Amino acid sequence: MSTTAAWDLWSTTARLVVTVDDVLDDALALCHEVLGEVDRAANRFDPGSELSGLSGDGEPQPVSPLLADLVAEALGAASVTGGAVDPTVGATLVDLGYDRDITLVRSSDDRMVARVRQVRGWETVHLAGTTLTMPAGVLLDLGATAKASAADRCARAVAATFGTGVLVDLGGDIATAGRAPGWQVRVQDLPDDVPQQITLPTGWAISTSSTRRRTWTTDGEQRHHLVDPRTSRPVVDTWAAVTVVARTCLAANTASTGAAVMARRGADWLHRTGLPARTLDHDGHVAAYGAWPSQPDRPERAA
């Protein structure tokens, strides 16, 4: 048996599932506390967040231990993906029109784009202790990693504090912890996609990156939030969605986002990670990687 709470978070839906029913309210409160701290540190859409207050002036500046942690995770994701998951895409995203919460961006669709700043590159950012140095003009976007990391942090906190099996789902970034027989997770990016359901062992995580959900229109052109740092434009000719299973949601999201940004060359990279993964083409074809379970009764290509 399990019990569930759901709430709106960061323009998506969050869910908390626990196997010990009577801890749900307290576990939910703990999740809100963890998520609130992450939000205050790293929400680039909140002008009052610590991230929004950073100066990109080339001078060393002190940051909180939590923001340092989140920046370190973002730099680690950049390193392991060869720069595909780059936290310095912030200014480029702003210029492309993604400068507010996605629901607000969509409400003012089809603005004009005057210029698009080039992605400066993650290697221009230096973190030493809790001292951060960024060159002029750099705006960090930690969205690719901070949400996944927040799911990990919530799951660990709830399991250890309340001794329960727990699943934390932050808009499709799913982390699990504690004792549970396994979790039933549906993989379905859009409602019209053919779903696949898997049993995720407890202690593992799963994440999906998509080019079809966080979209908006500027200059009459549909954009999405996965920017190719090499072109400073939304990545093209890539999968509709990439799903990865890993030990942590941070690792799973790094791999799914990295592969999606690498586009077709991401297939070899996914293989090399050894992670179970699934790619979905725009025509509905699915490919499986590593230990990803086969999906019966649907066309499937060997990856």
Place this chain on the structure above:
Amino acid sequence: MNREQQKHRIALVRRGLVAGSLAGSLGIAGYLGTAAHATDASTGTDAGTTSGTTSGSTTDSTSTFGDQYGDSSPLDQSQLSAGSGTPDATTRGS
């Protein structure tokens, strides 16, 4: 601390071993990576806030997935299997 020790410490943190092992004593700070003092789960050394603060050293080279996040390969198809029944959650892009 030499470079190899730094990489080891970073890898431990990435795998959640540091913060995750200290849940009882650190409270929320342990999960946020903001605890003033934490003990490295494998070495017994003081890890403290290094969960986020030594990682700047990763900016000078590109690491492999295993270096960064630890070994994820033991999961095989006997553990990750097709599911059935009511889903607990749905993974989608967001």
